[in-house]
Structure formats: C-alpha cells, structure tokens
Amino acid sequence: MKKIKFTKEGLIHFLSSNAVPIMFIILSLFAIPLSGFSINYLVQELLTRLGRNSFLVLSLLIPIIAGMGLNFGMVLGAMAGQIGLLFVTDWGVAGIPGLSLAAIIATPLAALLGYLCGKILNKAKGREMVTGFILAFLMDGIYQLLVLYGMGSVIPIKSSGLVLSRGYGIRNAVNLVGVRQSLDDLIPLSIAGLKIPLVTFMVIAFFCLFIVWFRKTKLGQDMRALGQDMAVSDSAGIPVEKTRIIAIIISTILACYGQIIFLQNIGTMNTYGSHNQTGMFSIAALLIGGASVSRASISNVFLGVILFHLMFVVSPMAGKTLIGSAMLGEYFRVFISYGIIAIALVLHAWKRQKERERERLSLRLGNGTAVKAGE
Numbered sequence: 367m368k369k370i371k372f373t374k375e376g377l378i379h380f381l382s383s384n385a386v387p388i389m390f391i392i393l394s395l396f397a398i399p400l401s402g403f404s405i406n407y408l409v410q411e412l413l414t415r416l417g418r419n420s421f422l423v424l425s426l427l428i429p430i431i432a433g434m435g436l437n438f439g440m441v442l443g444a445m446a447g448q449i450g451l452l453f454v455t456d457w458g459v460a461g462i463p464g465l466s467l468a469a470i471i472a473t474p475l476a477a478l479l480g481y482l483c484g485k486i487l488n489k490a491k492g493r494e495m496v497t498g499f500i501l502a503f504l505m506d507g508i509y510q511l512l513v514l515y516g517m518g519s520v521i522p523i524k525s526s527g528l529v530l531s532r533g534y535g536i537r538n539a540v541n542l543v544g545v546r547q548s549l550d551d552l553i554p555l556s557i558a559g560l561k562i563p564l565v566t567f568m569v570i571a572f573f574c575l576f577i578v579w580f581r582k583t584k585l586g587q588d589m590r591a592l593g594q595d596m597a598v599s600d601s602a603g604i605p606v607e608k609t610r611i612i613a614i615i616i617s618t619i620l621a622c623y624g625q626i627i628f629l630q631n632i633g634t635m636n637t638y639g640s641h642n643q644t645g646m647f648s649i650a651a652l653l654i655g656g657a658s659v660s661r662a663s664i665s666n667v668f669l670g671v672i673l674f675h676l677m678f679v680v681s682p683m684a685g686k687t688l689i690g691s692a693m694l695g696e697y698f699r700v701f702i703s704y705g706i707i708a709i710a711l712v713l714h715a716w717k718r719q720k721e722r723e724r725e726r727l728s729l730r731l732g733n734g735t736a737v738k739a740g741e
Contacts, residue, residue: 386706387656390673394680400687401680408679410560415675416668417550417566418631422624422648423667424573425617429494430662431581432613433593436649436707439483439498439614443621444641445509446476450622451542451629452517452637456525460544462552465630468545472622479505480618484611491596495659495711502645510638536637546633566627573620574664589613593660650674650706659711 381388398408422440429437450472454464483501490497517523518534528536550563580586588609591599600606625644629635652662655670 384656386654386709387669387673390654390677394673394676397677397680397684401683402687403680403683406559408676411679412672412676413560413562414631415678416671417563417570418628419648419651419671419675420570420667421573421627422621422644423651423671424570424577424664425620425624426648426652427577427662427664427667428580428589428617428620429613430657430660431586431593432589432610433596433660434487434610434613435495435659436652437498437614437617437621438495438645438649439480439487439501440617440621440648441502441641441645442479442483442505443476443618444625444644445505446472446479446618447622447625448629448635448637448641449475449509449513451545451626451635452513452528452536452540455540455542455544456523456528458525458544461548464545465548465626468626469623472626473619476619476622477615480615481611483618484614487614488607488610506642509641513637538637540635540637542629542633542635545630547631549627549630563631566631569627577664585609585612646704646707647674650704653706653709658713 426437450468453471454468459467487494487497514535517536518529523529550566552565555562555564588604651670651674654674655666657666
C-alpha cells in the first residue's frame with residue numbers, strides 16, 4: 367500500500383493556498399455556539415441560501431477560466447434580470463411562466479450589456495476587474511435613470527402598485543408575489559423537517575454539468591488557453607478579443623438568470639439596491655471558498671457560499687452574546703465582504719510580482735549558463 371508523505375513544504379503550501387477558508391471554518395466553529403441557534407435551523411438556512419445564491423456565484427467561473435479575473439460587471443446581468451421581473455409583475459404573469467418570461471425578456475438585454483462590457487474590457491487588458499467595477503457604477507446610473515424616470519412615462523406601466531404616486535418611476539420595494547418561490551416550491555420536498563428547494567438545486571446541478579462540459583469544448587479550451595497566456599494563444603490563432611467578449615456575455619446572461627432565481631426566493635425586490643450587493647457578495651463568497659483571481663472551481667463555489675452565509679447567519683447573535691450588540695455582527699458582514707476582496711487582490715498582485723521575479727531570475731541563470739558554455 368502506497369504511503370502518503372506529508373512534507374513541511376507541502377503543508378505550508380496547503381495552508382497558504384487555503385488560508386481564507388481555514389480561517390472562516392475556525393471563525394464559524396467559534397461563532398456557532400455563541401449564536402445559540404440549533405443545528406436544524408442552521409441547516410435550513412444554509413439549504414435556502416445555497417439555492418438562492420449558488421447560481422450567481424457559479425456565473426463568475428467562465429471569465430476566470432478566460433483569464434479575465436473576477437467579473438464585477440456581473441451586476442449588469444442582475445439589472446437585466448430585475449427589468450424582466452418588473453415587466454412580468456406589471457403584466458401579472460405568475461409562477462413558472464412568469465419566471466420564464468422574465469428570463470426571455472432579460473436575456474437579449476443581458477447579452478447586449480455583456481457585449482458592451484466585453485468590448486470595453488478588451489480596451490483595458492490587465493485591468494479588467496477595476497474597469498468592470500467602475501462600469502457597474504456607470505450602468506447603475508443609467509439603470510436608475512430608466513427605472514426612476516423612464517418607466518411610467520416613456521415605457522408604459524399599467525399597475526398602479528408599481529408606479530410612484532407622481533405617475534412615473536418604480537417604487538423602492540416591489541412585491542414579487544406572483545413569482546415568489548415558484549421555482550423553489552415547484553416540487554415540494556421535506557426531509558426531517560427541512561424544506562429543500564429541489565427544482566432549484568436541479569437547475570444548479572444542471573449548470574454545474576454545463577460548466578464541466580463547456581470546459582471540454584473547443585471554446586472552453588480556447589478560454590483556458592487565454593487564461594494561461596494571451597500572447598501564446600494569439601500566436602496559435604485563437605481569436606483573443608472575440609473569445610473574451612463571449613466569456614463576458616455568457617457570464618452576464620448567467621448572472622441575469624441567477625438574479626431572477628435569487629429574487630424569486632426572496633419574494634421582494636429593492637428596485638434601486640438589489641443588484642448593488644450581487645457582485646460584491648458573490649465575489650466574496652467565491653474567494654472565501656478558496657478561489658483566487660486566476661483559479662476557481664465548482665467546489666470553491668459551494669464551500670464559499672456555505673462559509674460566507676453561515677457567518678451571515680450566526681454573526682449578529684454571536685456579536686450580541688459577546689458584547690450585547692447585534693450591530694457588531696452587521697458591521698462584521700460588511701467588513702468581511704469588502705475586506706476579503708481587498709485581501710484577494712493584494713495576494714494576486716503579490717503572487718504576480720513573485721512570478722515575474724522568478725522568471726527574471728531564471729533568465730539570468732540561463733544567460734549565465736550560456737556564457738559559461740561559450741567559454
């Protein structure tokens with residue numbers, strides 16, 4: 367029987383590569399007893415949040431495969447999904463037909479936004495993440511202009527429950543009663559008192575299979591080649607800019623579907639704010655799962671969603687138990703979501719610098735060897 371050897375270098379590499387998930391596992395083990403929540407309650411919350419958030423986080427994988435980093439521009443897809451839901455709510459289309467119609471309406475809009483985003487990111491190679499982040503702010507302004515002034519004036523909205531009292535503009539909070547949990551409750555399933563959103567998990571499982579299949583396709587292989595070296599891929603005849611645009615379009619459309627799944631689970635929509643947290647929380651969850659700017663897997667997605675949202679559930683009560691204030695837990699959530707992204711970006715920059723130093727060192731050693739051979 368072959369024995370597995372554990373070396374000091376291997377242990378250090380494992381700890382450095384998985385420092386973030388290990389830290390969150392330790393924090394969770396410390397916070398769960400302090401929160402006072404039962405195991406059944408925590409499992410139910412995690413099942414609900416896995417169904418609610420996993421699709422959004424999975425939509426981040428395609429651009430990472432293509433070497434474009436974390437897609438902060440996924441917020442554009444979330445906006446498209448919300449516009450689709452606003453229309454089906456106004457028209458009174460409920461249930462699965464309502465969700466399907468919202469997806470049909472939002473898909474071409476998400477594809478157009480993804481195309482524009484991809485074109486802009488091609489002009490900012492090497493700075494895709496910060497460009498996507500700023501682009502999301504720009505499109506948020508256009509989205510709010512459309513929803514606050516365009517809907518009800520230029521775009522007809524029939525439902526008085528959606529429109530502000532002045533006669534145009536959508537209300538801050540929209541009740542999605544027609545499509546609320548229509549996907550989650552399509553096939554009711556309860557095990558040991560735990561409500562399981564079976565159809566939602568089936569959709570997520572299908573998406574995971576799609577990603578596995580997509581990586582093996584010609585387009586998926588081209589994206590992986592881009593992720594490794596863009597210059598070599600261009601020399602090999604791969605259409606670099608076109609492939610990058612396709613990656614962003616796919617990610618934006620999938621984020622659109624993910625936001626529809628997310629909001630049908632919540633049952634209400636913050637018209638002007640729901641999409642803002644989508645990108646930040648999804649990226650934070652992926653990074654907490656052990657992913658990096660240049661490497662991510664499906665397992666990172668599910669581990670990250672579990673750890674991130676477990677801390678979301680237990681941190682307010684744990685903070686209240688420790689210092690008598692649940693607000694500490696609320697501040698801790700914001701600190702985690704922004705802090706973990708900052709740490710990941712710093713680590714990515716540090717690793718890239720170390721790689722360049724190693725490359726320069728190897729070139730120097732190679733030149734020295736060549737000089738000696740010439741002598």
